[in-house]
Amino acid sequence: MENQAPRDFDEGMLEVGDGHSIYWRAQGPRDAPVMLVVHGGPGGAMNLKWADVLEPDAWRVVFFDQRGCGKSTPFGKLEHNGIEALVGDMEKLREALQIERWALFGGSWGTTLALAYGVAHPERCLGFLLRGIFLARREDIDWFLWDVRRVFPDAHRAFLDAIETASGKRPASAPEILQLTEAPLARFDEAGTQLARAWTRYETTLSVVNKPEKEPSDEAKRPSAEANAAAISMALLERHYMAHELPPAPLLPQVARVAHLPCRIVHGRFDMVCPADQASALAAHWPGAHLAIVDAAGHWTFEAGNVAALRAGAAALAGAVKQT
CATH class of the missing domain: 3.40.50.1820 (Alpha/Beta hydrolase fold, catalytic domain)
Structure with a gap:
Protein backbone atom coordinates (compact mmCIF):
# COMPACT_ATOMS: atom_id res chain seq x y z
CA MET A 1 0.00 0.00 0.00
CA ARG A 138 -19.68 47.68 31.93
CA GLU A 139 -20.12 50.67 29.61
CA ASP A 140 -18.95 48.54 26.66
CA ILE A 141 -21.55 45.87 27.40
CA ASP A 142 -24.28 48.46 27.95
CA TRP A 143 -23.43 50.07 24.60
CA PHE A 144 -23.93 46.80 22.71
CA LEU A 145 -27.10 45.79 24.52
CA TRP A 146 -28.79 49.15 24.95
CA ASP A 147 -27.11 52.46 24.11
CA VAL A 148 -26.50 51.62 20.43
CA ARG A 149 -30.25 52.07 19.91
CA ARG A 150 -29.48 55.75 19.40
CA VAL A 151 -27.75 54.79 16.12
CA PHE A 152 -29.71 51.65 15.21
CA PRO A 153 -33.22 52.20 16.62
CA ASP A 154 -34.80 49.86 14.07
CA ALA A 155 -32.40 46.96 14.68
CA HIS A 156 -32.65 47.43 18.45
CA ARG A 157 -36.45 47.49 18.29
CA ALA A 158 -36.46 44.22 16.32
CA PHE A 159 -34.10 42.71 18.90
CA LEU A 160 -36.44 43.69 21.74
CA ASP A 161 -39.41 42.36 19.76
CA ALA A 162 -37.71 38.96 19.54
CA ILE A 163 -36.97 38.93 23.26
CA GLU A 164 -40.57 39.82 24.08
CA THR A 165 -41.86 37.05 21.81
CA ALA A 166 -39.59 34.49 23.47
CA SER A 167 -39.99 35.59 27.10
CA GLY A 168 -43.40 37.26 27.26
CA LYS A 169 -41.96 40.55 28.53
CA ARG A 170 -40.25 43.47 26.82
CA PRO A 171 -36.90 44.45 28.40
CA ALA A 172 -36.49 48.04 29.54
CA SER A 173 -32.74 48.00 30.20
CA ALA A 174 -29.53 46.10 29.44
CA PRO A 175 -29.76 44.04 32.66
CA GLU A 176 -33.32 43.04 31.73
CA ILE A 177 -32.12 41.84 28.31
CA LEU A 178 -29.73 39.47 30.07
CA GLN A 179 -32.38 38.41 32.57
CA LEU A 180 -35.17 37.75 30.06
CA THR A 181 -33.05 35.88 27.51
CA GLU A 182 -31.57 33.37 29.96
CA ALA A 183 -34.41 30.85 30.08
CA PRO A 184 -35.37 30.87 26.37
CA LEU A 185 -31.79 30.45 25.20
CA ALA A 186 -31.15 27.63 27.66
CA ARG A 187 -34.04 25.54 26.35
CA PHE A 188 -32.54 24.75 22.93
CA ASP A 189 -36.09 24.53 21.54
CA GLU A 190 -37.63 26.30 18.54
CA ALA A 191 -38.37 29.49 20.49
CA GLY A 192 -34.83 29.57 21.84
CA THR A 193 -33.40 28.98 18.38
CA GLN A 194 -35.44 31.83 16.93
CA LEU A 195 -34.24 34.14 19.70
CA ALA A 196 -30.64 33.07 19.09
CA ARG A 197 -30.99 33.83 15.39
CA ALA A 198 -32.48 37.24 16.23
CA TRP A 199 -29.53 37.93 18.54
CA THR A 200 -27.13 37.01 15.72
CA ARG A 201 -29.00 39.15 13.17
CA TYR A 202 -28.82 42.09 15.58
CA GLU A 203 -25.06 41.74 16.04
CA THR A 204 -24.47 41.24 12.31
CA THR A 205 -26.46 44.37 11.51
CA LEU A 206 -24.30 46.41 13.88
CA SER A 207 -21.09 44.89 12.51
CA VAL A 208 -21.02 45.78 8.83
CA VAL A 209 -20.68 49.23 7.26
CA ASN A 210 -19.90 48.13 3.70
CA LYS A 211 -22.09 45.16 2.86
CA PRO A 212 -20.85 42.69 0.23
CA GLU A 213 -22.01 43.54 -3.28
CA LYS A 214 -23.48 40.07 -3.73
CA GLU A 215 -26.24 39.31 -1.27
CA PRO A 216 -26.60 35.67 -0.13
CA SER A 217 -28.89 33.54 -2.29
CA ASP A 218 -32.32 32.49 -1.05
CA GLU A 219 -30.89 29.04 -0.42
CA ALA A 220 -28.10 30.46 1.72
CA LYS A 221 -30.63 32.46 3.74
CA ARG A 222 -32.62 29.39 4.75
CA PRO A 223 -32.20 28.11 8.31
CA SER A 224 -29.92 25.13 8.62
CA ALA A 225 -28.72 22.94 11.46
CA GLU A 226 -25.25 24.45 11.17
CA ALA A 227 -26.52 28.03 11.12
CA ASN A 228 -28.81 27.33 14.08
CA ALA A 229 -25.97 25.82 16.10
CA ALA A 230 -23.72 28.80 15.38
CA ALA A 231 -26.46 31.23 16.42
CA ILE A 232 -27.27 29.28 19.60
CA SER A 233 -23.65 29.08 20.76
CA MET A 234 -23.07 32.78 20.06
CA ALA A 235 -26.19 34.03 21.84
CA LEU A 236 -26.03 31.51 24.69
CA LEU A 237 -22.37 32.14 25.53
CA GLU A 238 -22.45 35.89 24.96
CA ARG A 239 -25.36 36.17 27.37
CA HIS A 240 -23.63 33.89 29.86
CA TYR A 241 -20.41 35.89 29.82
CA MET A 242 -22.12 39.28 29.94
CA ALA A 243 -24.26 38.15 32.86
CA HIS A 244 -21.72 36.19 34.90
CA GLU A 245 -18.12 36.72 33.74
CA LEU A 246 -17.91 40.35 32.64
CA PRO A 247 -16.56 42.81 33.34
CA PRO A 248 -13.33 41.03 34.26
Whole structure:
Protein backbone atom coordinates (compact mmCIF):
# COMPACT_ATOMS: atom_id res chain seq x y z
CA MET A 1 0.00 0.00 0.00
CA GLU A 2 1.45 3.37 -1.01
CA ASN A 3 2.07 5.97 1.66
CA GLN A 4 -0.46 8.77 1.65
CA ALA A 5 0.80 12.30 1.11
CA PRO A 6 1.04 14.21 4.39
CA ARG A 7 -1.73 16.70 5.14
CA ASP A 8 -0.82 20.36 5.07
CA PHE A 9 -2.33 20.82 8.53
CA ASP A 10 -2.53 19.10 11.91
CA GLU A 11 -5.65 18.92 14.06
CA GLY A 12 -6.91 17.29 17.20
CA MET A 13 -9.00 17.42 20.36
CA LEU A 14 -7.36 18.42 23.63
CA GLU A 15 -8.96 17.47 26.93
CA VAL A 16 -8.67 20.53 29.17
CA GLY A 17 -10.57 19.35 32.24
CA ASP A 18 -14.00 20.00 33.76
CA GLY A 19 -15.52 17.74 31.10
CA HIS A 20 -14.42 20.04 28.25
CA SER A 21 -12.33 19.23 25.17
CA ILE A 22 -11.25 21.86 22.67
CA TYR A 23 -10.68 21.41 18.95
CA TRP A 24 -7.49 22.85 17.44
CA ARG A 25 -5.90 23.09 14.03
CA ALA A 26 -2.36 24.15 13.02
CA GLN A 27 -1.17 25.01 9.52
CA GLY A 28 1.75 26.67 7.77
CA PRO A 29 5.55 26.29 7.91
CA ARG A 30 6.63 24.31 10.95
CA ASP A 31 9.77 26.37 11.39
CA ALA A 32 7.98 29.75 11.30
CA PRO A 33 6.95 31.81 14.35
CA VAL A 34 3.55 30.76 15.67
CA MET A 35 0.42 32.92 15.57
CA LEU A 36 -2.50 31.83 17.76
CA VAL A 37 -5.85 32.98 16.35
CA VAL A 38 -8.34 33.84 19.11
CA HIS A 39 -11.89 33.95 17.75
CA GLY A 40 -14.67 36.28 18.81
CA GLY A 41 -17.96 35.79 20.55
CA PRO A 42 -17.99 34.52 23.22
CA GLY A 43 -19.46 31.56 21.41
CA GLY A 44 -18.03 32.10 17.94
CA ALA A 45 -15.74 29.60 16.26
CA MET A 46 -12.51 29.50 14.31
CA ASN A 47 -12.59 31.02 10.84
CA LEU A 48 -9.80 29.77 8.60
CA LYS A 49 -10.14 32.88 6.42
CA TRP A 50 -8.40 34.85 9.15
CA ALA A 51 -5.16 33.28 7.94
CA ASP A 52 -5.65 35.07 4.61
CA VAL A 53 -4.51 38.37 6.14
CA LEU A 54 -1.21 36.78 7.21
CA GLU A 55 1.69 36.19 4.84
CA PRO A 56 1.42 32.44 4.16
CA ASP A 57 5.11 31.73 4.78
CA ALA A 58 5.57 34.11 7.71
CA TRP A 59 3.59 32.24 10.36
CA ARG A 60 2.67 28.82 11.66
CA VAL A 61 -1.02 29.53 12.38
CA VAL A 62 -2.84 27.78 15.24
CA PHE A 63 -6.63 27.98 15.50
CA PHE A 64 -8.84 26.66 18.30
CA ASP A 65 -12.51 26.63 19.25
CA GLN A 66 -13.19 27.89 22.75
CA ARG A 67 -15.19 25.90 25.27
CA GLY A 68 -18.76 25.10 24.30
CA CYS A 69 -18.64 26.24 20.67
CA GLY A 70 -17.44 25.25 17.21
CA LYS A 71 -16.13 21.70 17.20
CA SER A 72 -15.24 21.74 20.89
CA THR A 73 -17.27 19.50 23.19
CA PRO A 74 -19.69 19.42 24.86
CA PHE A 75 -21.59 21.96 22.78
CA GLY A 76 -23.14 24.89 24.65
CA LYS A 77 -21.96 23.84 28.11
CA LEU A 78 -21.88 26.84 30.45
CA GLU A 79 -20.48 25.11 33.52
CA HIS A 80 -16.74 25.74 34.03
CA ASN A 81 -16.88 28.18 31.13
CA GLY A 82 -15.20 31.46 32.09
CA ILE A 83 -12.26 33.70 31.28
CA GLU A 84 -9.85 32.02 33.69
CA ALA A 85 -10.70 28.62 32.22
CA LEU A 86 -10.22 29.82 28.64
CA VAL A 87 -6.86 31.39 29.45
CA GLY A 88 -5.88 28.08 31.05
CA ASP A 89 -6.98 26.21 27.93
CA MET A 90 -4.76 28.38 25.75
CA GLU A 91 -1.76 27.67 27.94
CA LYS A 92 -2.53 23.93 27.94
CA LEU A 93 -2.71 24.04 24.15
CA ARG A 94 0.65 25.79 23.94
CA GLU A 95 2.20 23.14 26.15
CA ALA A 96 0.56 20.27 24.24
CA LEU A 97 1.85 21.60 20.90
CA GLN A 98 5.30 22.22 22.43
CA ILE A 99 5.36 25.88 21.42
CA GLU A 100 7.77 28.02 23.41
CA ARG A 101 6.28 31.42 22.52
CA TRP A 102 3.59 32.64 20.16
CA ALA A 103 1.96 35.81 18.90
CA LEU A 104 -1.78 36.33 19.36
CA PHE A 105 -4.25 37.50 16.69
CA GLY A 106 -7.63 38.33 18.19
CA GLY A 107 -10.79 40.10 17.08
CA SER A 108 -13.59 41.57 19.20
CA TRP A 109 -14.03 39.23 22.21
CA GLY A 110 -10.83 37.62 20.92
CA THR A 111 -8.96 40.82 21.84
CA THR A 112 -10.30 40.58 25.40
CA LEU A 113 -9.16 36.99 25.69
CA ALA A 114 -5.81 37.61 23.98
CA LEU A 115 -5.06 40.44 26.40
CA ALA A 116 -6.19 38.34 29.38
CA TYR A 117 -3.81 35.58 28.26
CA GLY A 118 -1.02 38.07 27.67
CA VAL A 119 -1.15 39.64 31.12
CA ALA A 120 -1.32 36.16 32.68
CA HIS A 121 1.56 34.73 30.58
CA PRO A 122 3.63 37.62 29.19
CA GLU A 123 6.72 35.45 28.96
CA ARG A 124 4.95 33.21 26.43
CA CYS A 125 3.99 36.03 24.05
CA LEU A 126 5.83 37.35 20.98
CA GLY A 127 3.42 40.17 20.19
CA PHE A 128 -0.20 41.01 19.35
CA LEU A 129 -2.38 41.75 16.33
CA LEU A 130 -5.73 43.01 17.61
CA ARG A 131 -8.84 43.98 15.60
CA GLY A 132 -12.00 45.57 17.03
CA ILE A 133 -10.96 46.10 20.65
CA PHE A 134 -13.43 44.98 23.31
CA LEU A 135 -12.33 45.93 26.82
CA ALA A 136 -15.43 44.28 28.34
CA ARG A 137 -16.13 47.15 30.72
CA ARG A 138 -19.68 47.68 31.93
CA GLU A 139 -20.12 50.67 29.61
CA ASP A 140 -18.95 48.54 26.66
CA ILE A 141 -21.55 45.87 27.40
CA ASP A 142 -24.28 48.46 27.95
CA TRP A 143 -23.43 50.07 24.60
CA PHE A 144 -23.93 46.80 22.71
CA LEU A 145 -27.10 45.79 24.52
CA TRP A 146 -28.79 49.15 24.95
CA ASP A 147 -27.11 52.46 24.11
CA VAL A 148 -26.50 51.62 20.43
CA ARG A 149 -30.25 52.07 19.91
CA ARG A 150 -29.48 55.75 19.40
CA VAL A 151 -27.75 54.79 16.12
CA PHE A 152 -29.71 51.65 15.21
CA PRO A 153 -33.22 52.20 16.62
CA ASP A 154 -34.80 49.86 14.07
CA ALA A 155 -32.40 46.96 14.68
CA HIS A 156 -32.65 47.43 18.45
CA ARG A 157 -36.45 47.49 18.29
CA ALA A 158 -36.46 44.22 16.32
CA PHE A 159 -34.10 42.71 18.90
CA LEU A 160 -36.44 43.69 21.74
CA ASP A 161 -39.41 42.36 19.76
CA ALA A 162 -37.71 38.96 19.54
CA ILE A 163 -36.97 38.93 23.26
CA GLU A 164 -40.57 39.82 24.08
CA THR A 165 -41.86 37.05 21.81
CA ALA A 166 -39.59 34.49 23.47
CA SER A 167 -39.99 35.59 27.10
CA GLY A 168 -43.40 37.26 27.26
CA LYS A 169 -41.96 40.55 28.53
CA ARG A 170 -40.25 43.47 26.82
CA PRO A 171 -36.90 44.45 28.40
CA ALA A 172 -36.49 48.04 29.54
CA SER A 173 -32.74 48.00 30.20
CA ALA A 174 -29.53 46.10 29.44
CA PRO A 175 -29.76 44.04 32.66
CA GLU A 176 -33.32 43.04 31.73
CA ILE A 177 -32.12 41.84 28.31
CA LEU A 178 -29.73 39.47 30.07
CA GLN A 179 -32.38 38.41 32.57
CA LEU A 180 -35.17 37.75 30.06
CA THR A 181 -33.05 35.88 27.51
CA GLU A 182 -31.57 33.37 29.96
CA ALA A 183 -34.41 30.85 30.08
CA PRO A 184 -35.37 30.87 26.37
CA LEU A 185 -31.79 30.45 25.20
CA ALA A 186 -31.15 27.63 27.66
CA ARG A 187 -34.04 25.54 26.35
CA PHE A 188 -32.54 24.75 22.93
CA ASP A 189 -36.09 24.53 21.54
CA GLU A 190 -37.63 26.30 18.54
CA ALA A 191 -38.37 29.49 20.49
CA GLY A 192 -34.83 29.57 21.84
CA THR A 193 -33.40 28.98 18.38
CA GLN A 194 -35.44 31.83 16.93
CA LEU A 195 -34.24 34.14 19.70
CA ALA A 196 -30.64 33.07 19.09
CA ARG A 197 -30.99 33.83 15.39
CA ALA A 198 -32.48 37.24 16.23
CA TRP A 199 -29.53 37.93 18.54
CA THR A 200 -27.13 37.01 15.72
CA ARG A 201 -29.00 39.15 13.17
CA TYR A 202 -28.82 42.09 15.58
CA GLU A 203 -25.06 41.74 16.04
CA THR A 204 -24.47 41.24 12.31
CA THR A 205 -26.46 44.37 11.51
CA LEU A 206 -24.30 46.41 13.88
CA SER A 207 -21.09 44.89 12.51
CA VAL A 208 -21.02 45.78 8.83
CA VAL A 209 -20.68 49.23 7.26
CA ASN A 210 -19.90 48.13 3.70
CA LYS A 211 -22.09 45.16 2.86
CA PRO A 212 -20.85 42.69 0.23
CA GLU A 213 -22.01 43.54 -3.28
CA LYS A 214 -23.48 40.07 -3.73
CA GLU A 215 -26.24 39.31 -1.27
CA PRO A 216 -26.60 35.67 -0.13
CA SER A 217 -28.89 33.54 -2.29
CA ASP A 218 -32.32 32.49 -1.05
CA GLU A 219 -30.89 29.04 -0.42
CA ALA A 220 -28.10 30.46 1.72
CA LYS A 221 -30.63 32.46 3.74
CA ARG A 222 -32.62 29.39 4.75
CA PRO A 223 -32.20 28.11 8.31
CA SER A 224 -29.92 25.13 8.62
CA ALA A 225 -28.72 22.94 11.46
CA GLU A 226 -25.25 24.45 11.17
CA ALA A 227 -26.52 28.03 11.12
CA ASN A 228 -28.81 27.33 14.08
CA ALA A 229 -25.97 25.82 16.10
CA ALA A 230 -23.72 28.80 15.38
CA ALA A 231 -26.46 31.23 16.42
CA ILE A 232 -27.27 29.28 19.60
CA SER A 233 -23.65 29.08 20.76
CA MET A 234 -23.07 32.78 20.06
CA ALA A 235 -26.19 34.03 21.84
CA LEU A 236 -26.03 31.51 24.69
CA LEU A 237 -22.37 32.14 25.53
CA GLU A 238 -22.45 35.89 24.96
CA ARG A 239 -25.36 36.17 27.37
CA HIS A 240 -23.63 33.89 29.86
CA TYR A 241 -20.41 35.89 29.82
CA MET A 242 -22.12 39.28 29.94
CA ALA A 243 -24.26 38.15 32.86
CA HIS A 244 -21.72 36.19 34.90
CA GLU A 245 -18.12 36.72 33.74
CA LEU A 246 -17.91 40.35 32.64
CA PRO A 247 -16.56 42.81 33.34
CA PRO A 248 -13.33 41.03 34.26
CA ALA A 249 -10.57 42.54 36.36
CA PRO A 250 -9.83 45.78 34.46
CA LEU A 251 -7.44 45.04 31.61
CA LEU A 252 -5.99 48.49 31.00
CA PRO A 253 -4.07 48.75 34.32
CA GLN A 254 -2.47 45.37 33.55
CA VAL A 255 -1.29 46.24 30.03
CA ALA A 256 2.10 47.23 31.46
CA ARG A 257 2.87 43.50 31.75
CA VAL A 258 2.96 43.20 27.93
CA ALA A 259 3.72 46.79 26.91
CA HIS A 260 7.31 45.85 26.03
CA LEU A 261 5.98 43.62 23.24
CA PRO A 262 5.04 44.75 19.72
CA CYS A 263 1.35 45.37 19.14
CA ARG A 264 -0.66 46.38 16.07
CA ILE A 265 -4.22 47.56 16.68
CA VAL A 266 -6.81 47.82 13.88
CA HIS A 267 -10.23 49.33 14.54
CA GLY A 268 -13.04 50.46 12.25
CA ARG A 269 -14.01 54.07 12.89
CA PHE A 270 -17.71 53.22 12.55
CA ASP A 271 -17.62 50.05 14.64
CA MET A 272 -21.03 49.93 16.31
CA VAL A 273 -20.37 46.73 18.27
CA CYS A 274 -17.19 47.98 19.94
CA PRO A 275 -16.84 51.77 19.60
CA ALA A 276 -13.36 53.01 18.70
CA ASP A 277 -12.72 54.78 22.01
CA GLN A 278 -11.77 51.34 23.34
CA ALA A 279 -8.92 51.07 20.84
CA SER A 280 -7.74 54.58 21.72
CA ALA A 281 -7.81 53.73 25.43
CA LEU A 282 -5.73 50.60 24.86
CA ALA A 283 -3.19 52.47 22.73
CA ALA A 284 -2.88 55.15 25.42
CA HIS A 285 -1.80 52.45 27.89
CA TRP A 286 0.57 50.81 25.38
CA PRO A 287 3.02 53.51 24.25
CA GLY A 288 4.76 51.28 21.71
CA ALA A 289 1.57 50.03 20.08
CA HIS A 290 0.60 51.15 16.58
CA LEU A 291 -3.08 52.10 16.23
CA ALA A 292 -4.80 52.17 12.83
CA ILE A 293 -8.30 53.67 12.88
CA VAL A 294 -9.85 52.61 9.57
CA ASP A 295 -12.22 55.09 7.95
CA ALA A 296 -15.40 53.78 6.31
CA ALA A 297 -15.12 50.46 8.15
CA GLY A 298 -17.01 48.83 10.99
CA HIS A 299 -16.61 45.77 13.17
CA TRP A 300 -16.50 43.06 10.50
CA THR A 301 -13.02 41.62 9.95
CA PHE A 302 -13.37 41.37 6.18
CA GLU A 303 -14.34 44.91 5.27
CA ALA A 304 -11.76 46.08 2.72
CA GLY A 305 -10.18 48.72 4.93
CA ASN A 306 -9.85 46.37 7.89
CA VAL A 307 -8.27 43.66 5.72
CA ALA A 308 -5.70 46.08 4.30
CA ALA A 309 -4.79 47.38 7.76
CA LEU A 310 -4.56 43.85 9.18
CA ARG A 311 -2.25 42.73 6.38
CA ALA A 312 0.01 45.70 7.00
CA GLY A 313 -0.08 45.06 10.74
CA ALA A 314 0.67 41.36 10.35
CA ALA A 315 3.64 42.10 8.10
CA ALA A 316 4.99 44.69 10.54
CA LEU A 317 4.53 42.30 13.46
CA ALA A 318 6.37 39.54 11.59
CA GLY A 319 9.26 41.92 11.01
CA ALA A 320 9.34 42.93 14.68
CA VAL A 321 9.26 39.30 15.82
CA LYS A 322 12.20 38.42 13.56
CA GLN A 323 14.28 41.06 15.31
CA THR A 324 13.70 39.57 18.75
